[in-house]
Amino acid sequence: MQKDPHISIGVVAKRTGVAVSAIRFYESIGLLPAIRGPGGRRLFARSVIRRVSFILISQQMGYTLEEIATLLDGLPQQRTPNKADWQKLSREFSADIDQRIAQLTRMKESLSSCIGCGCLSLKTCKLYNPGDNAAQQGAGPRYLLGGSPEVKQ
Amino acid sequence: MQKDPHISIGVVAKRTGVAVSAIRFYESIGLLPAIRGPGGRRLFARSVIRRVSFILISQQMGYTLEEIATLLDGLPQQRTPNKADWQKLSREFSADIDQRIAQLTRMKESLSSCIGCGCLSLKTCKLYNPGDNAAQQGAGPRYLLGGSPEVKQ
């Protein structure tokens, strides 16, 4: 008899550092696959540890669980993800990290050229008006940050 | 008679692109200073527009409103913040952006050397065990991410 390939929720928790209640929650929203053993207990494949790690790292990157679920949909459901599967996800991630770094770099530049310069004229401020067209629309900082200027009430 | 140096909540909203209800909320938690005009309406100094911009940008950086409040405490309460005041905040910010960039860079390296490599052995994975000592403690990814391995239930 060889050892059971499945692990209990407690083991997943211990191995990942995530609370049992969180693992249970992840399973409940379909983020982690589990089968049930006799007595109704959750049984996880060992690969969920890697999956949980991926979730944690993605969260650190600012992804929501919903987005993470979409990312993980790229992994095969039928078989245990292999090297190539994880590499594919990894490449997508790397590209995303690069984008974030670029965004932060832009933000730093804007910061020193606007708030940093101490200019008090909003009309000439790059941070407020990244493109000159923004000024016409009377847009605020949100405009720079990707949102469209729409005011409610 | 010269023009009133104060602006209404609607103007603040329009200039910043932030909803009126949000401005009201910010004032309610002490993030934005306001006095009351006849009839009980909020009157803001023009400098709150800059303050709101700072809040938005900080939020983008991942700061909570509580942290932002602390940052803004560095600004003078008695007078309108001047060039030097904003420059000081800006410098602190730049340093923070640098740190975040460094963190992302580290993450990218870990990613390609661990998940990217497709290794399935958790024991030798850098991402799981940034320092070799982590392995002894049976720590999960949380460990890498700054948390201490503590499992409840």
Added chain:
DNA sequence: ATAAAAGCTAAAGTTAACTTTAGGTCAATA
């Protein structure tokens, strides 16, 4: 054999950051 440890479910609670709703006041305009 029995007691403690680990698990289970369902439902309610928590925090952040706001928005929505309801009901009323004040002020600029046709």
Added chain:
DNA sequence: TATTGACCTAAAGTTAACTTTAGCTTTTAT
């Protein structure tokens, strides 16, 4: 002057991501 638009307050609602509570069952260890 009448009405519309801007504002006000207080309280409840919203979403994400979990945690806590309560009460019960199943394993595992002594």
